[in-house]
Amino acid sequence: MPANPDRDLPLRERKKLRTHRALVDAALRLFLERGFDEITLDEVVDEVEVSKRTFFRYFSSKEDVAxxxxxxxxxxxxxxxxxxxxxxxxxxxxxxxxxxxxxxxxxxxxxxxxxxxxxxxxxxxxxxxxxxxxxxxxxxxxxxxxxxxxxxxxxxxxxxxxxxxxxxxxxxxxxxxxxxxxxxxxxxxxxxxxxxxxxxxxxxxxxxxxxxxxxxxxxx
Amino acid sequence: MPANPDRDLPLRERKKLRTHRALVDAALRLFLERGFDEITLDEVVDEVEVSKRTFFRYFSSKEDVAxxxxxxxxxxxxxxxxxxxxxxxxxxxxxxxxxxxxxxxxxxxxxxxxxxxxxxxxxxxxxxxxxxxxxxxxxxxxxxxxxxxxxxxxxxxxxxxxxxxxxxxxxxxxxxxxxxxxxxxxxxxxxxxxxxxxxxxxxxxxxxxxxxxxxxxxxx
DNA sequence: TGTAAACTGCCACTGAATGACATTATTGCT
DNA sequence: AGCAATAATGTCATTCAGTGGCAGTTTACA
Missing domain, CATH: 1.10.357.10 (Tetracycline Repressor, domain 2)
Structure with a gap:
Protein backbone atom coordinates (compact mmCIF):
# COMPACT_ATOMS: atom_id res chain seq x y z
CA MET A 1 0.00 0.00 0.00
CA PRO A 2 1.95 3.04 -1.24
CA ALA A 3 0.23 5.46 1.09
CA ASN A 4 3.52 7.21 1.84
CA PRO A 5 2.97 10.58 0.27
CA ASP A 6 5.62 13.20 0.07
CA ARG A 7 6.75 14.08 3.61
CA ASP A 8 7.29 17.62 2.47
CA LEU A 9 3.61 18.16 1.95
CA PRO A 10 1.53 19.78 4.66
CA LEU A 11 -0.73 17.53 6.66
CA ARG A 12 -3.75 18.75 4.80
CA GLU A 13 -2.37 17.72 1.46
CA ARG A 14 -1.25 14.37 2.82
CA LYS A 15 -4.65 13.63 4.25
CA LYS A 16 -6.29 14.55 0.97
CA LEU A 17 -4.04 12.24 -0.99
CA ARG A 18 -4.80 9.47 1.48
CA THR A 19 -8.54 9.95 1.19
CA HIS A 20 -8.36 10.09 -2.59
CA ARG A 21 -6.33 6.89 -2.70
CA ALA A 22 -8.61 5.16 -0.19
CA LEU A 23 -11.68 6.00 -2.24
CA VAL A 24 -10.11 4.79 -5.47
CA ASP A 25 -8.98 1.53 -3.89
CA ALA A 26 -12.23 0.81 -2.05
CA ALA A 27 -14.30 1.61 -5.12
CA LEU A 28 -12.23 -0.52 -7.46
CA ARG A 29 -12.24 -3.46 -5.07
CA LEU A 30 -16.00 -3.35 -4.54
CA PHE A 31 -16.72 -2.82 -8.25
CA LEU A 32 -14.52 -5.76 -9.16
CA GLU A 33 -16.14 -7.98 -6.55
CA ARG A 34 -19.74 -7.35 -7.43
CA GLY A 35 -19.92 -5.16 -10.51
CA PHE A 36 -19.99 -1.44 -11.03
CA ASP A 37 -23.77 -1.19 -11.27
CA GLU A 38 -24.32 -3.31 -8.17
CA ILE A 39 -22.35 -1.09 -5.80
CA THR A 40 -23.75 2.19 -4.53
CA LEU A 41 -21.69 5.17 -3.60
CA ASP A 42 -22.98 4.83 -0.03
CA GLU A 43 -21.19 1.51 0.15
CA VAL A 44 -17.99 2.99 -1.19
CA VAL A 45 -17.91 5.91 1.21
CA ASP A 46 -18.85 3.70 4.15
CA GLU A 47 -15.75 1.65 3.45
CA VAL A 48 -13.58 4.73 3.64
CA GLU A 49 -15.60 6.37 6.42
CA VAL A 50 -16.13 9.66 4.65
CA SER A 51 -19.34 11.31 3.59
CA LYS A 52 -20.78 11.19 0.13
CA ARG A 53 -20.45 14.97 0.02
CA THR A 54 -16.73 14.53 0.46
CA PHE A 55 -16.66 11.91 -2.24
CA PHE A 56 -18.05 14.46 -4.68
CA ARG A 57 -15.39 16.90 -3.66
CA TYR A 58 -12.81 14.48 -4.97
CA PHE A 59 -14.59 12.96 -7.95
CA SER A 60 -17.13 14.41 -10.30
CA SER A 61 -19.00 11.14 -10.77
CA LYS A 62 -19.18 7.48 -9.88
CA GLU A 63 -17.58 6.70 -13.22
CA ASP A 64 -14.71 9.00 -12.38
CA VAL A 65 -13.58 7.02 -9.38
CA ALA A 66 -13.90 3.76 -11.27
CA MET B 1 -44.42 19.70 -39.63
CA PRO B 2 -43.65 16.52 -41.54
CA ALA B 3 -45.92 14.35 -39.42
CA ASN B 4 -47.21 12.50 -42.47
CA PRO B 5 -45.71 9.10 -41.97
CA ASP B 6 -46.04 6.31 -44.44
CA ARG B 7 -49.72 5.59 -45.04
CA ASP B 8 -48.88 1.94 -45.45
CA LEU B 9 -47.88 1.60 -41.85
CA PRO B 10 -50.33 0.24 -39.30
CA LEU B 11 -51.92 2.71 -36.95
CA ARG B 12 -49.70 1.64 -34.12
CA GLU B 13 -46.54 2.40 -36.03
CA ARG B 14 -47.90 5.72 -37.19
CA LYS B 15 -48.80 6.76 -33.67
CA LYS B 16 -45.38 5.76 -32.40
CA LEU B 17 -43.65 7.83 -35.06
CA ARG B 18 -45.85 10.76 -34.15
CA THR B 19 -45.05 10.47 -30.46
CA HIS B 20 -41.36 10.10 -31.17
CA ARG B 21 -41.39 13.17 -33.37
CA ALA B 22 -43.42 15.16 -30.88
CA LEU B 23 -41.01 14.36 -28.08
CA VAL B 24 -37.99 15.28 -30.18
CA ASP B 25 -39.54 18.59 -31.25
CA ALA B 26 -40.82 19.58 -27.82
CA ALA B 27 -37.54 18.69 -26.16
CA LEU B 28 -35.42 20.55 -28.67
CA ARG B 29 -37.63 23.63 -28.50
CA LEU B 30 -37.59 23.75 -24.71
CA PHE B 31 -33.86 23.03 -24.48
CA LEU B 32 -33.12 25.79 -26.96
CA GLU B 33 -35.34 28.24 -25.12
CA ARG B 34 -33.96 27.75 -21.66
CA GLY B 35 -31.02 25.40 -21.80
CA PHE B 36 -30.70 21.64 -21.58
CA ASP B 37 -29.91 21.58 -17.87
CA GLU B 38 -32.77 23.91 -17.00
CA ILE B 39 -35.52 21.74 -18.48
CA THR B 40 -36.74 18.63 -16.71
CA LEU B 41 -38.12 15.62 -18.45
CA ASP B 42 -41.42 16.23 -16.68
CA GLU B 43 -41.71 19.47 -18.60
CA VAL B 44 -40.93 17.76 -21.88
CA VAL B 45 -43.47 14.97 -21.44
CA ASP B 46 -46.11 17.42 -20.22
CA GLU B 47 -45.75 19.29 -23.51
CA VAL B 48 -46.45 16.11 -25.44
CA GLU B 49 -48.99 14.77 -22.93
CA VAL B 50 -47.35 11.40 -22.48
CA SER B 51 -45.91 9.86 -19.36
CA LYS B 52 -42.27 9.81 -18.44
CA ARG B 53 -42.47 6.04 -18.51
CA THR B 54 -43.38 6.30 -22.18
CA PHE B 55 -40.59 8.71 -22.82
CA PHE B 56 -38.13 6.10 -21.65
CA ARG B 57 -39.65 3.57 -23.97
CA TYR B 58 -38.59 5.78 -26.84
CA PHE B 59 -35.32 7.21 -25.61
CA SER B 60 -32.68 5.75 -23.36
CA SER B 61 -31.78 9.07 -21.80
CA LYS B 62 -32.44 12.77 -21.70
CA GLU B 63 -29.34 13.29 -23.80
CA ASP B 64 -30.71 10.87 -26.38
CA VAL B 65 -33.75 13.00 -27.18
CA ALA B 66 -31.64 16.14 -27.30
C1' DT C 1 -67.15 -10.00 -31.87
C1' DG C 2 -63.70 -11.58 -28.80
C1' DT C 3 -59.04 -12.37 -27.65
C1' DA C 4 -54.26 -11.58 -27.63
C1' DA C 5 -50.66 -8.60 -28.19
C1' DA C 6 -48.87 -4.14 -28.04
C1' DC C 7 -48.81 0.15 -25.95
C1' DT C 8 -49.54 3.46 -22.26
C1' DG C 9 -49.92 5.35 -17.68
C1' DC C 10 -49.63 5.24 -12.66
C1' DC C 11 -46.93 4.90 -8.77
C1' DA C 12 -43.41 3.98 -5.81
C1' DC C 13 -38.86 3.91 -5.54
C1' DT C 14 -33.67 4.20 -6.13
C1' DG C 15 -29.43 6.33 -6.27
C1' DA C 16 -26.41 9.72 -8.29
C1' DA C 17 -25.61 14.31 -7.59
C1' DT C 18 -26.03 19.17 -5.48
C1' DG C 19 -26.57 23.25 -2.45
C1' DA C 20 -26.65 25.38 2.02
C1' DC C 21 -24.75 25.71 6.17
C1' DA C 22 -22.73 24.00 10.53
C1' DT C 23 -18.71 21.71 12.50
C1' DT C 24 -13.98 20.28 12.75
C1' DA C 25 -9.06 20.30 11.70
C1' DT C 26 -4.97 22.59 10.27
C1' DT C 27 -2.07 26.46 9.49
C1' DG C 28 0.38 30.57 10.30
C1' DC C 29 1.27 34.46 12.97
C1' DT C 30 2.04 36.89 17.19
C1' DA D 1 1.34 28.57 23.30
C1' DG D 2 -2.86 30.64 21.90
C1' DC D 3 -5.90 32.31 18.58
C1' DA D 4 -7.99 33.69 14.29
C1' DA D 5 -8.37 32.50 9.68
C1' DT D 6 -8.67 29.20 6.33
C1' DA D 7 -9.48 24.80 4.52
C1' DA D 8 -11.72 20.53 4.76
C1' DT D 9 -15.46 17.76 6.25
C1' DG D 10 -20.09 16.33 7.51
C1' DT D 11 -25.19 16.75 7.92
C1' DC D 12 -29.35 17.19 5.77
C1' DA D 13 -32.71 18.12 2.57
C1' DT D 14 -33.65 18.02 -1.98
C1' DT D 15 -33.82 17.26 -7.04
C1' DC D 16 -34.32 14.61 -10.93
C1' DA D 17 -33.03 11.12 -14.22
C1' DG D 18 -34.10 6.60 -14.60
C1' DT D 19 -36.47 1.87 -13.45
C1' DG D 20 -39.66 -1.94 -12.26
C1' DG D 21 -44.18 -3.75 -11.45
C1' DC D 22 -48.63 -3.90 -12.73
C1' DA D 23 -53.23 -2.29 -14.23
C1' DG D 24 -55.72 -0.13 -17.96
C1' DT D 25 -56.35 1.02 -22.94
C1' DT D 26 -55.86 0.45 -27.86
C1' DT D 27 -55.07 -2.06 -31.96
C1' DA D 28 -54.96 -6.03 -34.89
C1' DC D 29 -56.58 -10.30 -36.41
C1' DA D 30 -59.24 -14.55 -36.73
Missing part, protein backbone atom coordinates in the same frame (compact mmCIF):
# COMPACT_ATOMS: atom_id res chain seq x y z
CA UNK A 67 -11.63 4.90 -14.07
CA UNK A 68 -9.04 6.67 -11.93
CA UNK A 69 -6.18 4.55 -13.24
CA UNK A 70 -6.88 5.70 -16.75
CA UNK A 71 -7.08 9.30 -15.67
CA UNK A 72 -3.65 8.95 -14.11
CA UNK A 73 -2.28 7.70 -17.40
CA UNK A 74 -3.83 10.56 -19.35
CA UNK A 75 -2.46 13.09 -16.90
CA UNK A 76 1.01 11.60 -17.24
CA UNK A 77 0.71 11.58 -21.02
CA UNK A 78 -0.38 15.19 -21.29
CA UNK A 79 2.25 16.34 -18.82
CA UNK A 80 4.97 14.38 -20.64
CA UNK A 81 3.91 15.70 -24.00
CA UNK A 82 3.93 19.24 -22.63
CA UNK A 83 7.55 18.82 -21.67
CA UNK A 84 8.57 17.40 -25.06
CA UNK A 85 9.76 19.74 -27.80
CA UNK A 86 8.30 19.08 -31.23
CA UNK A 87 10.81 17.89 -33.76
CA UNK A 88 10.31 15.48 -36.60
CA UNK A 89 6.86 14.12 -37.34
CA UNK A 90 4.38 15.33 -34.72
CA UNK A 91 2.66 11.96 -34.60
CA UNK A 92 5.96 10.31 -33.73
CA UNK A 93 6.33 12.70 -30.80
CA UNK A 94 2.81 11.95 -29.67
CA UNK A 95 3.58 8.26 -29.93
CA UNK A 96 6.81 8.54 -28.01
CA UNK A 97 5.21 10.54 -25.22
CA UNK A 98 2.42 7.98 -24.83
CA UNK A 99 4.81 5.06 -24.73
CA UNK A 100 6.96 6.95 -22.28
CA UNK A 101 3.97 7.63 -20.04
CA UNK A 102 2.92 3.99 -20.19
CA UNK A 103 6.37 2.73 -19.33
CA UNK A 104 6.82 5.27 -16.59
CA UNK A 105 3.83 4.20 -14.50
CA UNK A 106 4.67 2.03 -11.51
CA UNK A 107 3.80 -1.60 -10.88
CA UNK A 108 0.99 -0.81 -8.46
CA UNK A 109 -0.63 1.35 -11.10
CA UNK A 110 -0.25 -1.46 -13.62
CA UNK A 111 -2.22 -3.87 -11.48
CA UNK A 112 -4.97 -1.33 -10.99
CA UNK A 113 -4.97 -0.40 -14.64
CA UNK A 114 -5.36 -3.96 -15.85
CA UNK A 115 -8.20 -4.55 -13.43
CA UNK A 116 -9.80 -1.27 -14.43
CA UNK A 117 -9.70 -2.04 -18.11
CA UNK A 118 -11.32 -5.40 -17.47
CA UNK A 119 -14.07 -3.68 -15.52
CA UNK A 120 -14.52 -1.10 -18.26
CA UNK A 121 -14.77 -3.79 -20.90
CA UNK A 122 -17.74 -5.38 -19.22
CA UNK A 123 -19.55 -2.22 -18.09
CA UNK A 124 -21.26 -0.11 -20.76
CA UNK A 125 -21.39 3.05 -18.67
CA UNK A 126 -17.67 2.82 -18.03
CA UNK A 127 -16.89 2.18 -21.66
CA UNK A 128 -18.67 5.39 -22.54
CA UNK A 129 -16.95 7.28 -19.75
CA UNK A 130 -13.56 5.98 -20.76
CA UNK A 131 -14.18 7.11 -24.30
CA UNK A 132 -15.27 10.54 -23.14
CA UNK A 133 -12.09 10.87 -21.10
CA UNK A 134 -9.96 9.88 -24.08
CA UNK A 135 -11.64 12.54 -26.19
CA UNK A 136 -11.08 15.14 -23.52
CA UNK A 137 -7.43 14.15 -23.55
CA UNK A 138 -7.37 14.68 -27.28
CA UNK A 139 -8.61 18.19 -26.70
CA UNK A 140 -5.82 18.86 -24.23
CA UNK A 141 -3.24 17.53 -26.68
CA UNK A 142 -4.62 19.68 -29.49
CA UNK A 143 -4.41 22.73 -27.27
CA UNK A 144 -0.78 21.94 -26.62
CA UNK A 145 -0.05 21.38 -30.30
CA UNK A 146 -1.69 24.71 -31.09
CA UNK A 147 0.43 26.37 -28.50
CA UNK A 148 3.66 24.70 -29.55
CA UNK A 149 3.10 25.50 -33.22
CA UNK A 150 1.47 28.89 -32.65
CA UNK A 151 -1.28 27.83 -35.02
CA UNK A 152 -5.04 27.75 -34.49
CA UNK A 153 -6.58 24.35 -35.25
CA UNK A 154 -9.36 26.09 -37.13
CA UNK A 155 -6.82 27.46 -39.56
CA UNK A 156 -5.21 24.06 -40.03
CA UNK A 157 -7.48 21.09 -39.38
CA UNK A 158 -4.45 18.82 -39.26
CA UNK A 159 -3.74 19.97 -35.72
CA UNK A 160 -7.02 18.59 -34.49
CA UNK A 161 -6.60 15.51 -36.65
CA UNK A 162 -3.32 14.80 -34.88
CA UNK A 163 -5.20 14.52 -31.61
CA UNK A 164 -7.63 12.11 -33.22
CA UNK A 165 -4.84 10.05 -34.71
CA UNK A 166 -2.85 9.74 -31.51
CA UNK A 167 -5.66 8.94 -29.12
CA UNK A 168 -7.49 6.99 -31.81
CA UNK A 169 -4.45 4.76 -32.14
CA UNK A 170 -4.56 4.28 -28.38
CA UNK A 171 -8.23 3.31 -28.49
CA UNK A 172 -7.59 0.77 -31.24
CA UNK A 173 -4.48 -0.69 -29.68
CA UNK A 174 -5.98 -0.82 -26.19
CA UNK A 175 -9.17 -2.37 -27.47
CA UNK A 176 -7.32 -5.14 -29.24
CA UNK A 177 -5.16 -5.62 -26.15
CA UNK A 178 -8.18 -6.04 -23.89
CA UNK A 179 -9.75 -8.49 -26.28
CA UNK A 180 -6.53 -10.43 -26.44
CA UNK A 181 -6.07 -10.40 -22.66
CA UNK A 182 -9.53 -11.79 -22.30
CA UNK A 183 -8.38 -14.90 -24.06
CA UNK A 184 -5.09 -15.13 -22.29
CA UNK A 185 -4.24 -16.80 -19.02
CA UNK A 186 -1.34 -14.47 -18.53
CA UNK A 187 -3.05 -11.82 -16.54
CA UNK A 188 -0.04 -10.37 -14.82
CA UNK A 189 3.52 -9.98 -15.89
CA UNK A 190 4.01 -8.82 -19.42
CA UNK A 191 0.58 -7.37 -19.93
CA UNK A 192 1.94 -3.85 -20.09
CA UNK A 193 4.51 -4.81 -22.67
CA UNK A 194 1.78 -6.30 -24.77
CA UNK A 195 -0.31 -3.17 -24.44
CA UNK A 196 2.60 -1.04 -25.53
CA UNK A 197 3.15 -3.32 -28.51
CA UNK A 198 -0.43 -3.12 -29.58
CA UNK A 199 -0.52 0.65 -29.27
CA UNK A 200 2.73 1.05 -31.17
CA UNK A 201 1.39 -1.32 -33.81
CA UNK A 202 -1.69 0.86 -34.17
CA UNK A 203 0.35 4.05 -34.50
CA UNK A 204 2.55 2.42 -37.08
CA UNK A 205 -0.43 1.20 -39.06
CA UNK A 206 -1.88 4.68 -39.51
CA UNK A 207 -0.12 5.59 -42.79
CA UNK A 208 -1.21 2.31 -44.30
CA UNK A 209 -4.76 2.60 -43.00
CA UNK A 210 -5.16 5.97 -44.68
CA UNK A 211 -4.57 4.46 -48.12
CA UNK A 212 -5.87 0.94 -47.52
CA UNK A 213 -7.86 -0.80 -50.24
CA UNK A 214 -9.87 -3.99 -49.97
CA UNK A 215 -7.22 -5.99 -51.78
CA UNK A 216 -4.71 -5.00 -49.12
CA UNK A 217 -6.72 -6.61 -46.36
CA UNK A 218 -5.12 -9.62 -44.72
CA UNK A 219 -7.13 -12.75 -44.58
CA UNK A 220 -7.80 -14.17 -41.12
CA UNK B 67 -29.28 14.72 -29.90
CA UNK B 68 -31.87 12.95 -32.05
CA UNK B 69 -30.88 14.85 -35.19
CA UNK B 70 -27.36 13.52 -34.94
CA UNK B 71 -28.59 10.00 -34.36
CA UNK B 72 -30.61 10.28 -37.55
CA UNK B 73 -27.50 11.25 -39.45
CA UNK B 74 -25.50 8.36 -38.03
CA UNK B 75 -28.24 5.91 -38.88
CA UNK B 76 -28.32 7.21 -42.44
CA UNK B 77 -24.54 7.01 -42.70
CA UNK B 78 -24.30 3.46 -41.43
CA UNK B 79 -27.20 2.33 -43.63
CA UNK B 80 -25.68 4.04 -46.66
CA UNK B 81 -22.26 2.57 -46.03
CA UNK B 82 -23.81 -0.88 -45.65
CA UNK B 83 -25.25 -0.59 -49.15
CA UNK B 84 -21.98 0.58 -50.68
CA UNK B 85 -19.56 -1.97 -52.09
CA UNK B 86 -15.93 -1.46 -51.16
CA UNK B 87 -13.73 -0.55 -54.07
CA UNK B 88 -10.73 1.71 -54.15
CA UNK B 89 -9.43 3.22 -50.91
CA UNK B 90 -11.73 2.29 -48.02
CA UNK B 91 -11.43 5.73 -46.51
CA UNK B 92 -12.69 7.26 -49.74
CA UNK B 93 -15.76 5.04 -49.56
CA UNK B 94 -16.32 6.03 -45.96
CA UNK B 95 -16.00 9.64 -46.98
CA UNK B 96 -18.39 9.30 -49.89
CA UNK B 97 -21.00 7.57 -47.79
CA UNK B 98 -20.85 10.28 -45.13
CA UNK B 99 -21.16 13.08 -47.65
CA UNK B 100 -23.98 11.23 -49.32
CA UNK B 101 -25.79 10.84 -46.01
CA UNK B 102 -25.31 14.51 -45.20
CA UNK B 103 -26.59 15.65 -48.56
CA UNK B 104 -29.51 13.26 -48.45
CA UNK B 105 -31.07 14.60 -45.27
CA UNK B 106 -34.04 16.90 -45.79
CA UNK B 107 -34.36 20.62 -45.07
CA UNK B 108 -36.36 20.12 -41.89
CA UNK B 109 -33.63 17.89 -40.54
CA UNK B 110 -31.07 20.50 -41.48
CA UNK B 111 -32.76 23.14 -39.35
CA UNK B 112 -32.97 20.78 -36.40
CA UNK B 113 -29.42 19.63 -36.87
CA UNK B 114 -27.98 23.12 -36.88
CA UNK B 115 -29.91 24.00 -33.76
CA UNK B 116 -28.87 20.75 -32.11
CA UNK B 117 -25.21 21.29 -32.78
CA UNK B 118 -25.43 24.76 -31.31
CA UNK B 119 -27.04 23.31 -28.20
CA UNK B 120 -24.40 20.60 -28.00
CA UNK B 121 -21.63 23.15 -28.29
CA UNK B 122 -22.78 24.98 -25.21
CA UNK B 123 -23.78 21.99 -23.07
CA UNK B 124 -21.00 19.80 -21.63
CA UNK B 125 -23.22 16.80 -21.01
CA UNK B 126 -24.38 16.87 -24.62
CA UNK B 127 -20.88 17.26 -25.94
CA UNK B 128 -19.93 14.10 -24.12
CA UNK B 129 -23.02 12.27 -25.31
CA UNK B 130 -22.45 13.34 -28.89
CA UNK B 131 -18.92 12.03 -28.69
CA UNK B 132 -20.10 8.73 -27.26
CA UNK B 133 -22.58 8.37 -30.10
CA UNK B 134 -19.89 9.06 -32.68
CA UNK B 135 -17.70 6.37 -31.14
CA UNK B 136 -20.56 3.92 -31.19
CA UNK B 137 -21.01 4.71 -34.84
CA UNK B 138 -17.37 3.95 -35.41
CA UNK B 139 -17.95 0.56 -33.90
CA UNK B 140 -20.81 -0.10 -36.27
CA UNK B 141 -18.71 0.95 -39.24
CA UNK B 142 -15.83 -1.29 -38.14
CA UNK B 143 -18.21 -4.22 -37.87
CA UNK B 144 -19.32 -3.58 -41.42
CA UNK B 145 -15.78 -3.28 -42.68
CA UNK B 146 -14.93 -6.55 -40.97
CA UNK B 147 -17.89 -8.16 -42.61
CA UNK B 148 -17.21 -6.74 -46.06
CA UNK B 149 -13.54 -7.71 -45.96
CA UNK B 150 -14.06 -10.98 -44.07
CA UNK B 151 -11.26 -9.92 -41.74
CA UNK B 152 -11.24 -9.61 -37.95
CA UNK B 153 -10.10 -6.18 -36.75
CA UNK B 154 -7.94 -7.90 -34.15
CA UNK B 155 -5.97 -9.53 -36.93
CA UNK B 156 -5.56 -6.24 -38.76
CA UNK B 157 -5.73 -3.14 -36.63
CA UNK B 158 -6.17 -1.01 -39.73
CA UNK B 159 -9.82 -1.99 -39.86
CA UNK B 160 -10.49 -0.38 -36.51
CA UNK B 161 -8.26 2.53 -37.43
CA UNK B 162 -10.45 3.19 -40.46
CA UNK B 163 -13.40 3.75 -38.16
CA UNK B 164 -11.32 6.18 -36.11
CA UNK B 165 -10.15 8.01 -39.22
CA UNK B 166 -13.58 8.40 -40.77
CA UNK B 167 -15.49 9.49 -37.70
CA UNK B 168 -12.47 11.36 -36.38
CA UNK B 169 -12.48 13.42 -39.55
CA UNK B 170 -16.14 14.10 -38.95
CA UNK B 171 -15.48 15.27 -35.40
CA UNK B 172 -12.70 17.60 -36.58
CA UNK B 173 -14.62 19.01 -39.50
CA UNK B 174 -17.84 19.41 -37.54
CA UNK B 175 -16.04 21.03 -34.64
CA UNK B 176 -14.42 23.61 -36.88
CA UNK B 177 -17.76 24.15 -38.62
CA UNK B 178 -19.54 24.87 -35.34
CA UNK B 179 -16.82 27.24 -34.23
CA UNK B 180 -17.01 29.01 -37.57
CA UNK B 181 -20.82 29.19 -37.49
CA UNK B 182 -20.62 30.77 -34.09
CA UNK B 183 -18.87 33.71 -35.67
CA UNK B 184 -21.09 33.86 -38.70
CA UNK B 185 -24.34 35.68 -39.18
CA UNK B 186 -25.41 33.24 -41.85
CA UNK B 187 -27.27 30.80 -39.71
CA UNK B 188 -29.47 29.30 -42.37
CA UNK B 189 -28.92 28.64 -46.01
CA UNK B 190 -25.57 27.28 -46.93
CA UNK B 191 -24.65 25.98 -43.52
CA UNK B 192 -24.87 22.40 -44.67
CA UNK B 193 -22.63 23.08 -47.63
CA UNK B 194 -20.09 24.58 -45.32
CA UNK B 195 -20.29 21.57 -43.02
CA UNK B 196 -19.72 19.24 -45.94
CA UNK B 197 -16.75 21.32 -47.03
CA UNK B 198 -15.19 21.23 -43.62
CA UNK B 199 -15.68 17.49 -43.27
CA UNK B 200 -14.27 16.82 -46.73
CA UNK B 201 -11.37 19.10 -45.91
CA UNK B 202 -10.67 17.05 -42.80
CA UNK B 203 -10.81 13.75 -44.68
CA UNK B 204 -8.48 15.12 -47.31
CA UNK B 205 -6.03 16.37 -44.71
CA UNK B 206 -5.56 12.95 -43.14
CA UNK B 207 -2.63 11.77 -45.30
CA UNK B 208 -0.80 15.00 -44.61
CA UNK B 209 -1.60 14.96 -40.90
CA UNK B 210 -0.05 11.53 -40.54
CA UNK B 211 3.35 12.81 -41.67
CA UNK B 212 3.10 16.39 -40.51
CA UNK B 213 6.16 18.08 -39.04
CA UNK B 214 6.35 21.39 -37.20
CA UNK B 215 7.87 23.14 -40.20
CA UNK B 216 4.81 22.19 -42.25
CA UNK B 217 2.47 24.09 -39.97
CA UNK B 218 0.74 27.06 -41.49
CA UNK B 219 1.01 30.35 -39.73
CA UNK B 220 -2.23 31.94 -38.63
Missing amino acids: TAAETELWDAYVAGFARTPLDGPVLATLRRALVSALEGMDAEWERRFIATRGLIARTPALRDHSNVCSLRTQERLVEQIESKLAVDSRADVRLRLLGELAVGAWRCGAKNWVRQERHSERKGHGARDTLVSRVVEAFDALPSAVVMTPEAAEGD | TAAETELWDAYVAGFARTPLDGPVLATLRRALVSALEGMDAEWERRFIATRGLIARTPALRDHSNVCSLRTQERLVEQIESKLAVDSRADVRLRLLGELAVGAWRCGAKNWVRQERHSERKGHGARDTLVSRVVEAFDALPSAVVMTPEAAEGD
